[in-house]
Amino acid sequence: MPVTGRWPAARSSTLSGSRQRRCRTAPAAPKRTAPGLIHVRLTGQTWLDPAFAIVIALLILVTAARLVMASTRVLLDETLPADEMELVRRCVVEDRGAVTVDHHELRARRAGSHRYIDLHVQVDDDLSTGETHDAAHHIAADIRVWLPNVDVLVHVEPLRRHDVTPRVE
Structure with missing residues (x-):
């Protein structure tokens, strides 16, 4: 029997695949910064660079909050x-x-x-x-x-x- 077949019953965070979910956010960062840099280069509107940086920072904070919540559930009783x-x-x-x-x-x-x-x-x-x-x-x-x-x-x-x-x- 595959190990992952028992995860829903065992609720093991190790087998949850959370590592793959975390790693998906890293390659997404250049995809989100490139449009901002291109737009600044083409239009000269320099305020867009910090705006895109704030959006990316918020995405990182949301991902971090989700990871902290998932880790806390493993450490504390529920x-x-x-x-x-x-x-x-x-x-x-x-x-x-x-x-x-x-x-x-x-x-x-x-x-x-x-x-x-x-x-x-x-x-x-x-x-x-x-x-x-x-x-x-x-x-x-x-x-x-x-x-x-x-x-x-x-x-x-x-x-x-x-x-x-x-x-x-």
């Missing part, structure tokens, strides 16, 4: 895209069956090419620890099938929470 969050929700809902009843507190983030997902599922109080443990593993395994490079933490809690009040003695 939330998963909406389509991936919906995929996680679908995995949880489809795994409900007789064991899990509901889910909440779904938190997901991406750091570089790796994803971290944390969610709470509520289960029937009458189920054994083994049954709820198996359900949590099943949900995590289903998410791992659809999303590569992911750590999944499924926290199981009872459907009916009992308010625990501290004893005052």
Whole structure:
């Protein structure tokens, strides 16, 4: 399998081809300066040379800003895209069956090419620890099938929470 075939899933900036995009701006600079110099030479209007230089400087700044934003996304955590969050929700809902009843507190983030997902599922109080443990593993395994490079933490809690009040003695 070609390495680039996995990039959309892995979101690797190394494989993104950003180097090729950066290198395309370098040959474009002479193409943008030549018309300005020719126009100054033919018309004698010297103000056009600085105007073209400002336009080229702005293009360079825009390219630099895009590169900084792309690099920052790799270094800092960010939330998963909406389509991936919906995929996680679908995995949880489809795994409900007789064991899990509901889910909440779904938190997901991406750091570089790796994803971290944390969610709470509520289960029937009458189920054994083994049954709820198996359900949590099943949900995590289903998410791992659809999303590569992911750590999944499924926290199981009872459907009916009992308010625990501290004893005052």
